[in-house]
Amino acid sequence: MRATLVQAGLRGLSTAQVRQVRAVRYGAADEKVARVYRELERDFGVLAPPIALHAPSPDVLAGAWLMLRETLLVPGTAPRAQKEAVSTAVSETNNCPFCISMHSSMLIDLVGYHDGALREPEARAAAAWATANATPDEGAGHPVPFPVEQAAEMVGTAVVLQYLNRMVNIFLGELPLPPGAPAASMTVVRRVLVWLIKSAERQGPRPGASLDLLPDAPLPEDMKWAEGHAAIAGAYARGAAAIEGAGRRSVPAEVRSLVLEHLEHWDGRPMGVSRAWVEDAVAGLAADQRDAGRLALLTALASYQIDQSVLDRFRAGSPDDRSLIDLTSWSSLAAARRVGSWMRFRPEDAPRPPAASTTPE
Incomplete structure (x- = not known):
């Protein structure tokens, strides 16, 4: 009480x-x-x-x-x-x-x-x-x-x-x-x-008591680390499907492709303090997609670089709250999934000591 x-x-x-x-x-x-x-x-x-x-x-x-x-x-x-x-x-x-x-x-x-x-x-x-x-x-x-x-x-x-x-x-x-x-x-x-x-x-x-909040969905290939745990696999499959749906609803296909392309070459390290990289990246987008592209890339790769001007420029073309949550959630999960895809989780992934030498000294 x-x-x-x-x-x-x-x-x-x-x-x-x-x-x-x-x-x-x-x-x-x-x-x-x-x-x-x-x-x-x-x-x-x-x-x-x-x-x-x-x-x-x-x-x-x-x-x-x-x-x-x-x-x-x-x-x-x-x-x-x-x-x-x-x-x-x-x-x-x-x-x-x-x-x-x-x-x-x-x-x-x-x-x-x-x-x-x-x-x-x-x-x-x-x-x-x-x-x-x-x-x-x-x-x-x-x-x-x-x-x-x-x-x-x-x-x-x-x-x-x-x-x-x-x-x-x-x-x-x-x-x-x-x-x-x-x-x-x-x-x-x-x-x-x-x-x-x-x-x-x-x-x-x-475990699993809330899974019925969303419909069942297949587990994405990059989330195979969840296999063997039904509730976690179910949660991530459903969550990923819902957020992918939000991306299709609110993020232009060209912007999603641009983010995924950059994530494919990203090594997990910070992008630094300059935003010049993102301006170069969005230059190839259509003019009416650049504000969404800028926010999506910064969310995925440098959320600490997002200031009010970035959000205001996106809001000028997509003023509703759902679109803002949809875009940022899609970009955030795309980056998180990328990190998850390279995480080592099997004990056999651990470094082993060198084998004893069989060569005469």
Whole structure:
């Protein structure tokens, strides 16, 4: 009862954090959005802004929720601490202050720090694996610190954070606070949020309980890491199909092709501070597609470079909120899927010591 009262009190503060689109308030949501909101409070512990921001596009909202729920929140064989370590490491790689604050708070509560390092060696190894696998070349030579039966949970957690980091960088502030709240209040906010999240975890969210939010779909080839885990495979198949549909609905085919072409040659590393690269890239698009192309490329490859001018130029041609969520979600997942496609998740991928020499000295 106490957690329920706190959740109700935080609803308005959660939606107040959403920027760039009109937030859908808890009491004003239609049934499809309202169901996701209720499940967020039940299984996450709070109406989490990184998911709630998707509400202007309800099918995308459902897809983002399914991917997060089944990987990070549903208890599996991978410990929550290791998944929070992955979440924090991915968020640090993508320079997402909001997500770093949320996931590091949970991680510290679970395992603690000692002499500036995580106390639990398994959590440290999981974080190091996530950081290394942000690029294909470093991941190729890094140990895989978990058994293959945990691959769907671990890779799935990394992929959904790759996705959410990009969306959060566009639609939320640097801290999980409503506008005008003093940064000093974060100490109390962190304590309350961790308490709510842990309270929800103790309820034991059931695998697959939310899959009926979206119709069944085939698992894409680049998500074969989810095979063998029915609920996670189902969540990613459904989520990917919904977000692909949003892309077809709101992103010109030429823009989607341009983003996929750049992702094919991307090595996971930051694009730098200059935006000259994106202007060169969109120059080949038709004039009426360049604003969408610019936003889509920056979302996928450099969400930290997006400023108000980029969003305003896109809005001039596509003023509705759903189109903005559709485009950014499609681009974010395209990039996240690209990272997931090169992540090493089998123990046999780990580097082996050199064989003993049989050649006489």
